[in-house]
Structure formats: C-alpha cells, structure tokens
Amino acid sequence: MRAVLRWIRADLRSHRLPSLLVVAATAGTVAALLLAGTLLGTADPWQRQFRQAQAPHVRIDTGSAAAAGAGTGAPIGDDPGLAALAQLPGVLSLTAQQHTANATLTGSGSGGGGDRIPLTLRADAPGAPRPLPTAGHWLDPTVLDGLVLERSAADAAWARPGDRLTLLGERGQLIQLQVLGIADSPDQIRYPEAGFGLGWVLPATLDLIQPDRAAQGRTVGLRLADPATAGYAAQRAVTSVGAGRVTRLSTWLDARADRAQDDRLAGLLLGLTGLAALLAAALAVAGAAGGRIRARTGDIALLKALGFTPAQVVRMFTAQHLLLAGAGALLGAGGAALAGRLWPVLAGGPLPVGPSVTGAVTAVALAAIGLAAALPAYRAAQVAPVPPAEGTRMGSAAPARPGSARCAGCRRLWSWV
Numbered sequence: 001m002r003a004v005l006r007w008i009r010a011d012l013r014s015h016r017l018p019s020l021l022v023v024a025a026t027a028g029t030v031a032a033l034l035l036a037g038t039l040l041g042t043a044d045p046w047q048r049q050f051r052q053a054q055a056p057h058v059r060i061d062t063g064s065a066a067a068a069g070a071g072t073g074a075p076i077g078d079d080p081g082l083a084a085l086a087q088l089p090g091v092l093s094l095t096a097q098q099h100t101a102n103a104t105l106t107g108s109g110s111g112g113g114g115d116r117i118p119l120t121l122r123a124d125a126p127g128a129p130r131p132l133p134t135a136g137h138w139l140d141p142t143v144l145d146g147l148v149l150e151r152s153a154a155d156a157a158w159a160r161p162g163d164r165l166t167l168l169g170e171r172g173q174l175i176q177l178q179v180l181g182i183a184d185s186p187d188q189i190r191y192p193e194a195g196f197g198l199g200w201v202l203p204a205t206l207d208l209i210q211p212d213r214a215a216q217g218r219t220v221g222l223r224l225a226d227p228a229t230a231g232y233a234a235q236r237a238v239t240s241v242g243a244g245r246v247t248r249l250s251t252w253l254d255a256r257a258d259r260a261q262d263d264r265l266a267g268l269l270l271g272l273t274g275l276a277a278l279l280a281a282a283l284a285v286a287g288a289a290g291g292r293i294r295a296r297t298g299d300i301a302l303l304k305a306l307g308f309t310p311a312q313v314v315r316m317f318t319a320q321h322l323l324l325a326g327a328g329a330l331l332g333a334g335g336a337a338l339a340g341r342l343w344p345v346l347a348g349g350p351l352p353v354g355p356s357v358t359g360a361v362t363a364v365a366l367a368a369i370g371l372a373a374a375l376p377a378y379r380a381a382q383v384a385p386v387p388p389a390e391g392t393r394m395g396s397a398a399p400a401r402p403g404s405a406r407c408a409g410c411r412r413l414w415s416w417v
Contacts, residue, residue, distance in 0.1 A: 018288045019324055025281035026328025026365055027335060032274030033361045034336035046186055046259040050252065054129050055187035056095050056221025057230045060085075060237055061120070061248035064215045081241050082220045088236050090229055095221035096127035099203065101210035102196075102217075103175075104168040105157055117156055118196045119167065120248075122219060123206040129187075129221065131200070136161030136181030144204055147177040152190035153197025154182045169209045177205070187221070189250060189258045217247065227252060278365060282372035285321055289376035293317070297383055304385030317377035318370055325369035329362045 062079065078097050086094045105117040124130075124139050131150065139146050149159055159165060163179045183200070191197040201209075210216050224233055230251040238246050293300065303313065 018292075022281070022285055022288065022321065022324045022369075023328040023331065025277065025284055026325045026369060027331035029274055029277040029281050030329045030332025030361055030365050031336040031339065032277055033365070034333060034358065035339060036268070036274055046256060049132060049184065049186040050255075053132050053186050055185070055252065056129065057187075057224045057227045057252045058222040058234050058237060059187060059219065059248075059250045060222070060234075060241065060246060061100060061217060061219045062241060062245045063217050063247050079218045079220075081245070082218055085220065085222060085237050085240060088222075088233065088240060090225050090233055092223045092225050095129055095223070096125045097218050097220045098125045098128050099123040099206055099213070100217040100219050101206050102170055103199075103209050105153075105197070106166045106168050106174075107157075115156070116168075117153060117191070119153065119199050120196050121199045121201050121206055121209055123203040124200055125203075131183035131185040131198075133181050133183045136179070138181055138183075139200060139202055140180060141202065143178065143180065144202060145175075145177050146180040146202065146205070148181045148183050148200040149179055150188070150191070150198035151182050151184045152192075153199065154179070156191055156197065167209065170215075171211070173208075175208055177201070186259070187250075187252055187255050189254055193258055194250075278368050281365075282368045285325075285369050285372040286376060289317060289321060289373050290379070293376050293380045300380050300383045301385060304383060310381035313381040313383075314374065314377040317380055318373050321373035322366055322370050325366050329365055332365075333358060333362070 060082070062082065082097055083094070085091060100123070101121050103119045103121055105119050107115075122128075130138065131148070133148075134151055136148075139148055147165065149157070154160070157165065159179050159182075161179050161181055164176050165179060167175045167177055169175055185198055188194065188198060206216065207213065222233060222237060224230060230253055234249055234251055238249060300313065304310075308316075
C-alpha cells in the first residue's frame, strides 16, 4: 500500500497539468448535471420564488366599480364585492386591493414608435405583495414618474433601469415614465403569453394614466388553505364577484405551467451539456492515462518485477484517477451551490437538490471516470515484469536478474518520494 501511495504521489507531481485538467473537467460535468437536476427535478426554483414573494394562489382583476365602498364598512376606495371573497370557504386571506389602469407602451423617448405593448399598471398599496426585483430598485415616493416593469415586458421593450418610456393613457394622452426597476412576478403568466405586460406605479402616477378614479379597475389575490383547489376557488370567486366584472383571472397553477416549460428546457440543455462534458472528460482521462502508461513503461515493469500483480496495477491506476475525479466532484458540487445563490433563476437559497441527487450524479461521474481509466490500466497490467534496457521498446528488453531488478526498483521507488 505504501508503494502504491508513493507511486500515485510521484505520478501526480510529474503530471500536474493533466491532473488539474481531469479535476476541472469533472467539476464542470458535476456542476452542469446538478444544475440540470435542479431544473428538471420536483424542487424547481419557481416554487421558492413564489414563497419568497408571498404571492397569492388566485389573482382576480375587475373593471371599475363606481359605487365601491358605498354603504359598507369597507375602506374608501376598496371594492366591497372583492372584500367579500374573504368569506369564501378555503380562503385564508386576501391581499390588499390595488387600483389598476390599462396603458400602451409605445416606445422610448417623446416620439414613441416601435412595437406597442399593452400594459396593466398596478398602484402600489401598503400590504400588497411586491414582485421580486432583478435590476434597479422599487418605487420611490419622491419620483412621481417612476415605473417598475415586469421582467418579461421589460425584455420585450428592451427596457433597462434609467430608461424613459412613453405610455399611451386610456384617454389617449402621452405620458413619459422612468424605469426605476425590473422585477419578476412569479404568480403571473409572462408576456407575451398573457397578452399583456405588468407594471407598478405610485397611486398618483396611476391617476395620470386614468384620471377618473371611479373608472380604475381593482386587483386582489386570494391565499388558500389548500392550493390544490385553486381552480375551484377561482370559479367560486367569479360567481361571487360576477362574471361581467371580472376582466382577468389567473391561478398559481397557470403561472407554474408557464415557468415549468422554460425550466425544463434549460434543464434539458444543461443535462445534455453535462453528459457531453462527461463523455469528453472520460475520453480525456483515457487519453491522459494511456500517455502516462506509455511514458512510464519502465517504472511499471519495475513494479511488476517487485511483485505487483496485474490486478494491483489496475487498481492503482484506477484509484489514482478516481481520487482526481472525487476532488473534481466536490468542486463541482460547491460550484453548483454557488450558482444556486447567484444565478437569477435559482436565486433564493442554496441548490435545491437532496443528498440522493448529489450522490447519484457523483456516482455517475466517478463510474465514467473509473471506466475510462480502467482500459489503459488493463494495458499497464500487461507490461512484462522486466525493466527494459535503455533505448528499447516495451517487451524488447533482455531479461534482467531478479536481484538487480529488485535493488534498482527499491532505489527508484524511494526516489519517487
């Protein structure tokens, strides 16, 4: 065993760059496969975003209610029909009602132009759930012309924080707003699948878009005791409010289905990339191991002359590359966990894969590296147990006396240390 460890240490010292390449290739492969398992697995990142945003399970948008709040104990500006949704069976709570107005994004600058994007603007309200910011910052009460755009709408408009956009109000007036931030709303279907983009403004800014407060719409979210009943709860909510007043209705199931397609596609691409990287790493290990064996045929013959069996030679070369692959697997798992904190689609916590997934990916990577190193190791085991003479090829050297071979082998083994 001591001779095996000396051999491995000496070989790694003399082949540092190839060893580092094996570690790097294995680390990249494991990281890609772990990220792919994250996006394809059950613990998808959208669920964590949904919980982090405290998003409702059902979202209802209604048209104007001229008599909202009249004759009831509801606060001024609230719609009593929406407030009554809190009494429905299975509804835990309602989000704060927000005033809404429709607008059209015509482009940047004062002249407008470009593609037109329909927008639904929501007025910020105390206690209302806010989207998750991905760039810039949230609304500033001192900036009356501020706007926060949902990420998919911002991508469609090529908008970034600091840009000034021209919006067409409901009465045909042109209004310029400054993009303060970009945010992700995990409970909503994204543009263009939803047919409209989302934006958030201050109540005073919404009054510029729709000056008639009685004509402004309302939006409210329902948090359910059993999220699986979102479809049934949405039907009861429409019946309670009145189908004629509901302009839009969405559930968390719709948003999850919209996000899952992109997550599966990204996971599939990462998985294919990881498998290709694993194949490339295996081929690289096989080539590197074969080159080492050809370069150290004489040393292998010495080991055989000292009493190493073919099986021991195979295990020695295979263990050496498994050690390198194991180090790469640890680095890859750490890199994937770091990506889970920094990558926007995985933001919100550490890499959401369990020990079983991590163990399975690591086992696959180690098995591939081990198999790739086994074939060259088998060739090393076939080296004749005689140290070849200087300048001769493997198998062509004249037999040496066992005593001299053992003495020379001892000296060379000791020199490896």
